[in-house]
Amino acid sequence: MRQETPAHSAEQTAQVVQELPTARPAGCPFDPPAALAELREQQPLVRMRYPDGHLGWLATGHSTVRAIAADPRFSSRYELMHSPFAGAEFTELPPAPVGDLTGIDPPGHTRYRRLLAGKFTVRRMRELTARVEQIAAEHLDAMERHGPVVDLVEAYAHPVPALMICELLGVPEADREVFAWRAAAISDPDSTLEQRIAALTGLGEFVHELALAKRAAPTEDILSDLTTTDLTDAELAGLGGFLLAAGLDTTANMIGLGTFALLSHPGQAAALRAGPALADSAVEELLRYLSIAHTGVRAALEDVELDGRLIKAGESVTVSIQAANRDPARFTDPGTLDLHRRATGHLAFGHGIHQCLGQQLARVEMRVALQALFTRFPDLRLAVPPGEVPLRTEANIYGVHRLPVTWGEEPV
Template sequence: MAPESTTTPSPGVAGLPLARPAGCPFDPPAELARIRERHPLVRMTYPDGHEGWLVTGHALARAALADQRVSSRYELTHYPMPGLEGIELPPAPVGDLTGIDPPGHTRYRKLLNARFTNRRMRLLTERVQQVTAEYLDAMDRNGPEVDLVAVYAHPIPAVMICELLGVPYADRESFQGYTATTASVDAAPEERGAAHEALQEYVRQLVLAKRAAPTDDLLSDLTSSDLTDEELTGLGSILLAAGLITTANMLALGAFALLRNPAQLAALRADPAIADRVVEELMRYLSIAHTVVRAALADIELDGHLIKAGETLTISLHAANRDPERFADPDTLDLNRDPTGHMAFGHGIHQCLGQQLARVEMRVGFPALFTRFPTLRLAVPPEDVPLYPTHQGIYGVHRLPVTWDQG
């Protein structure tokens, strides 16, 4: 028998709030906080008319993401962002483990977990330090005014994911061009689509090359598994996106946030050893992968409400990571805080696979940048820094013009 609701439903909301507060580029939409204060689980009307749910509370977000009766299959969900009304989402492409459930997800994840251990990612620290130093040297040569996204935040994770997957050095410039175009807000939709297709074809050919002549890299290692060429192509493409787009945006938006919080930046400059805590607090505070969408596979009771099978749940991670029930003074960037329990990398079986590599890149990248350039500052007024549209799944800085004093 299906559980009955034991709580009177809170008044619903007409769509997912997307508008961030004027002059506060790091804060979630203010309406999310008002909704969370009223109730952390409310009815929400989706752009296509579906009546689903919005989760804004930390505890309920964790519970929903950990529930095996909640599916990540794209074709079962209704999209909360405008623009896809009347379009049924297709199933996840082969190899895309983010849009499938067990047992298929378990098979992929088991193979990858064995190759993304914390120890293996920590061993990459020295190489991350070398790559970071190279780009800091290039910044120094090309400065004192540069776009931090183009010269630092994007290339460092791009080089690391290229090396991890075994992209030949000669191909890296074109490879990075494809990835930059797919994430660009300046590129036309057809340009982004063409870049995506070119990237998929590149990975497909790379898989064939690794099968024919394996080298010492992750993709070659996976060719010894039972994965098909199509599955390897899909997995490789997902790893590229997860290993590049999110970390690049965190490095850029995190630098922007620190530059706009001089007291916090001073703490990092005074003690680069606090980098671990800096990374976790920036992840919590910014929550760039801000929204997760799931579908109920069965009737579920959540906080006294009945979530019926087939209903979509939109889980607002940036609202959950600003929940005062979990974090004191949550709207303040506080590098002295212990932000343990944040969900910027997600939660449950779909928690970010590459989170340890991302942590290594940021733990090295933030203190190295501000140590090398102690006078680093914005080269434009903060309101002129172009940000990603709020309806995109990843939030970040499109360009970050910075300058410094040369001495």
């Protein structure tokens, strides 16, 4: 049960943000809400009213967000949090599903993390580069055969990470098309609520059956490796579902939105096409600049003093990753996309014990996919005006629903 919000002094409640700023500037699809920058400049940690009436906090400064993410006095348990999003499906969040590392604390989190950490090392993920290159090339070949115009999300940004996560989880080749279709349907804006629920349910059942199959007949993949541990069948399936969700939607949207950003900044796209030397820094800068996993929440387990404020036990703190990654106190000229920048220290993958487990895989997929795309199609461009690109403004993971692109000679 959540603790009741205690009374606060006049100093604590002097400035109260009445809702989480979510409206992005018109015509600036890559910029965070302007109100976040204004708040960060005034005070990186301010009081905020949540949609359910809870009086909690909003953190926008880089150092503040980083400190909260690293502090074990702040919990990641969903059931202790208040949602900052107006119109959220749940006023009170349910506990995390079995296997969901993002919504639990130690010791449960530590146990799962230790079982998975060795499977996502830098070395192991870089060994997958050749396979990512092959998958990317196959889909670029298909784009070329199809000819312009194509939806880059459907043709490339979604299937590349989808097929990689299929391989990591050991999804049989015969099932991969249905697997990818169900995964895409969950976030398809044209899908009805019933269709999305059916796809989500079907995907959960599929992963559960896959986990049982690996238990009976292990192969060379992560799920099979995990069958040798003390995980229950429910935990094995839950971790498989978590890896699927964590490894697909985020990377797919980084490839899609990253391409949109590069096409909107021709000089940066030209720099990326010039050679692979810039590929690594390009990935880090796009992660910082776009910050697609834009908002998180923590719950204080005890009273915590931070930035001259007293956060009381039971209060929720919303952390704005997108504001933190645009903090001029940490990054020079943060509103500019600069692929030559050393964007180390960005918080796109989080920080602390919950820092993204699959970040090295995401880096490999982004580096290969973007470099290959802009090399194969040096004259790639949007097939619609920028303002007509449908954005995922309603989702916890920002991105594009579709990205119509074309190439070749422009019509006269």
